[in-house]
Amino acid sequence: MTIGLEEVFETSGMILFNHFDIRAVTLGVNLKDLAHPDHLRLAEACRQRLSDWGGRLVREAGEVSQALGIPIVNKRISITPAAWLIEPCPEPRAAVVLAQALDAAAASAGIDFIGGFGALVQKSATAADRRLMESLPQALATTSRLCGFLNLASTSAGINMDAIARLGHILKDMAGASENALACAKFVAFANAPEDNPFMAGAFHGAGEGDCALNVGISGPGVVRAVVERHPDCDLTMLSEIIRRTVFKITRAGEMVGRELAKRLGVEFGVVDISLAPTTAVGDSVGRILVAMGLEQVGAPGTTAALALLIDAVKRGGAMASGHVGGLSGTFIPVSEDLAMIEAVESGALNLEKLEAMTAVCSVGLDMFAVPGDTPAHALAGLIADELAIGVANHKTTGVRVIPAPGKQAGDSVDFGGLLGRAPVMRLNTFSGEKFITRGGRLPAPVLALKN
Amino acid sequence: MEKERVFVVVIGADQKGIIARISTLLFENGANIEDVQQKVMDGTFVMTMLADVSGAKVGLAGLRKALEECGAAMGLTVMVHNEAVIKAMHRV
Numbered sequence: 001m002t003i004g005l006e007e008v009f010e011t012s013g014m015i016l017f018n019h020f021d022i023r024a025v026t027l028g029v030n031l032k033d034l035a036h037p038d039h040l041r042l043a044e045a046c047r048q049r050l051s052d053w054g055g056r057l058v059r060e061a062g063e064v065s066q067a068l069g070i071p072i073v074n075k076r077i078s079i080t081p082a083a084w085l086i087e088p089c090p091e092p093r094a095a096v097v098l099a100q101a102l103d104a105a106a107a108s109a110g111i112d113f114i115g116g117f118g119a120l121v122q123k124s125a126t127a128a129d130r131r132l133m134e135s136l137p138q139a140l141a142t143t144s145r146l147c148g149f150l151n152l153a154s155t156s157a158g159i160n161m162d163a164i165a166r167l168g169h170i171l172k173d174m175a176g177a178s179e180n181a182l183a184c185a186k187f188v189a190f191a192n193a194p195e196d197n198p199f200m201a202g203a204f205h206g207a208g209e210g211d212c213a214l215n216v217g218i219s220g221p222g223v224v225r226a227v228v229e230r231h232p233d234c235d236l237t238m239l240s241e242i243i244r245r246t247v248f249k250i251t252r253a254g255e256m257v258g259r260e261l262a263k264r265l266g267v268e269f270g271v272v273d274i275s276l277a278p279t280t281a282v283g284d285s286v287g288r289i290l291v292a293m294g295l296e297q298v299g300a301p302g303t304t305a306a307l308a309l310l311i312d313a314v315k316r317g318g319a320m321a322s323g324h325v326g327g328l329s330g331t332f333i334p335v336s337e338d339l340a341m342i343e344a345v346e347s348g349a350l351n352l353e354k355l356e357a358m359t360a361v362c363s364v365g366l367d368m369f370a371v372p373g374d375t376p377a378h379a380l381a382g383l384i385a386d387e388l389a390i391g392v393a394n395h396k397t398t399g400v401r402v403i404p405a406p407g408k409q410a411g412d413s414v415d416f417g418g419l420l421g422r423a424p425v426m427r428l429n430t431f432s433g434e435k436f437i438t439r440g441g442r443l444p445a446p447v448l449a450l451k452n
Numbered sequence: 453m454e455k456e457r458v459f460v461v462v463i464g465a466d467q468k469g470i471i472a473r474i475s476t477l478l479f480e481n482g483a484n485i486e487d488v489q490q491k492v493m494d495g496t497f498v499m500t501m502l503a504d505v506s507g508a509k510v511g512l513a514g515l516r517k518a519l520e521e522c523g524a525a526m527g528l529t530v531m532v533h534n535e536a537v538i539k540a541m542h543r544v
Contacts, residue, residue, distance in 0.1 A: 002487075003459070003502075003535070003539065003542060003543075004489070005489040005490070005491055005498060005499075005500050006493075007538065007541075007542040008459045008461055008497050008538055009461065009463070009493065009500070010542075011533055011537075011538055011541060011542075012463065012531045012533070015531070016463075016529065016531070065536045066512060066513040067512060067534065068534045068536075068537050069458070069516075069531065069532050069533045069534050069537065070537065091542060249525065249541040249542065250541075251540050252540040252541045253537055253540065255540075256536065256540050321544075341458055352541045392537055
C-alpha cells in the first residue's frame with residue numbers, strides 16, 4: 001500500500017516538533033577475558049579495547065543516523081561489571097585506576113557515558129565487590145563519563161541490608177567528594193537490575209551476554225505528549241489505544257536503527273528499551289503527558305493510575321513493534337530531568353511519598369531527586385531499602401539515584417546543567433529508622449520467588 | 453543497482469518554484485523522482501517527493517545537506533526520510 005503524505009509528514013513532525021530521537025545506542029562489551037592480577041595491565045587492556053570499540057561506535061552511529069534520517073543523541077558503552085575484573089587484583093587502588101582508564105577511553109573515543117562500574121551484591125559481597133564499593137566516591141568524583149551501579153536486591157535472593165547500610169555512608173562520601181554531589185548523579189542502586197539496559201547510569205553488560213551486543217534506547221515523551229494533547233476529550237480506553245499506536249511507530253524506528261547499526265558493527269543486536277526517557281527540553285516530558293491526560297499537576301489524586309495506564313500502553317505498542325524488547329522498558333520519572341516534575345515538586349503537588357507510590361507501577365524507581373545534604377546515612381539506606389523492596393516484592397526492576405545535596409535544605413535546588421537538569425531538594429521524613437537499618441542481615445527472598 | 457528510496461519532505465509557506473528547485477537539485481545529483489504529493493495542511497504547505505537516490509553523486513549525506521540548504525534559501529524546512537523507516541513505522 002502506498003505511503004500517504006500525511007504519514008510521511010507525521011514522521012517529520014515527530015522529529016521536528018516533538019523531540020523524537022534515538023536517545024541512546026549502547027554497545028555492551030565483554031571484558032572478562034582481560035581480568036589480570038596486575039591492575040595496570042588490566043586497566044590499559046580495557047582502555048585499548050574500549051577506545052577501539054568506542055571509535056567505531058561513534059563513527060558508525062553517525063553514518064546510520066544519516067542513512068536512516070533519525071537523530072541518534074548519545075553513543076554509550078556498557079561493560080562487564082567492574083568488580084569481576086578486579087577479582088584477581090590484590091592492589092587496593094585497582095578499582096580507581098580502572099575507573100580512570102575507562103573514563104579516558106570514553107573521552108578519547110567521543111563516547112558520552114560508559115556504564116558498568118559496579119557489582120552484583122544482592123545476596124552477599126566478595127572481597128573485590130567490597131573494594132569496588134569503597135572505591136565509588138573517588139572513582140566517580142575523579143571521572144566525568146563513568147557511571148556506577150550496585151545491584152543490592154533481587155526477587156530470588158532477597159535484600160542485602162548489610163550492603164545497603166554501608167551504601168548510605170558511601171553515598172554521603174560520594175556527595176562530599178564532588179561539586180553539587182555530581183558523583184551521586186552517576187550512580188544507581190538497583191533491585192532486579194537488567195543485564196541489557198542501554199540507559200545510564202545503570203547500564204552494564206551482564207553475565208548472560210556474549211562478547212558484544214548493541215542495545216537501543218528510544219525516546220518519545222514529546223511524541224506521546226503531542227498525541228495525548230491532540231485528544232483532550234476521548235475516554236481512557238481510547239487514550240490507551242492512541243498511545244499504543246504511537247509507541248509502536250517509534251519503537252519500529254528504534255529497532256531499525258539498532259539492527260542496522262549492529263550489522264555495520266558486526267555484533268549481535270540485543271534489545272530495544274522502550275522506556276519513555278524525558279529531557280529538560282520543553283515538552284519532552286513524561287510529567288506533561290500525565291498533565292495532558294487531565295491532571296492539574298503530577299502528584300494530584302489519579303497520578304499513579306495515569307502512570308499505570310501510560311506504561312501499560314507503552315508496553316503494548318512496544319511489544320508489538322519489536323521481538324526483542326528489554327532493558328528497563330518502563331517510564332522514567334526523574335525529577336531533575338523533567339520540567340513538569342520540577343514544577344510539581346516546587347508547587348507542592350508532588351512529595352517523596354507520592355513519588356515512591358508512582359514507582360510501584362513504573363519500572364525505573366526514584367530517579368534524580370535531591371534530599372537535604374544533612375540527611376543521615378541510615379536515612380539514605382532506609383530510602384533505598386524501601387524502594388528496592390517495591391521491586392523485590394513486585395518482581396520488577398526498581399532503582400534509586402538520590403542526590404544528598406551538600407549544604408542544601410528542602411525547598412532549595414541544585415543545578416547540574418545539561419541533561420541532568422535541576423533538582424529541587426525534597427523533604428525526607430525525619431523520623432529515624434536507624435535501629436532497623438543497623439540490624440543488618442538479609443531480607444529473605446519473598447515466597448513468590450519459589451515458583452518451581 | 454538496488455534502489456535506495458527516500459522521501460524528501462518540504463514544509464513551509466507556499467511559493468513559486470518549490471517543485472522546480474527541489475526537483476532540479478535531485479536531477480542534477482542523479483536522483484530519480486518516482487512520486488510527488490502535495491497538500492496544504494493547517495495552513496502549511498507540505499510536499500513529499502519519493503526519490504530513488506541509489507545513483508546520487510554526492511551520497512545521501514551530501515544530498516541531504518544540499519536539499520536542506522536549498523529549502524533554507526526559500527525559508528522552507530526540508531527533511532529526508534528513508535523509505536524503509538517510514539514503511540516500518542506506518543505498516544504492520
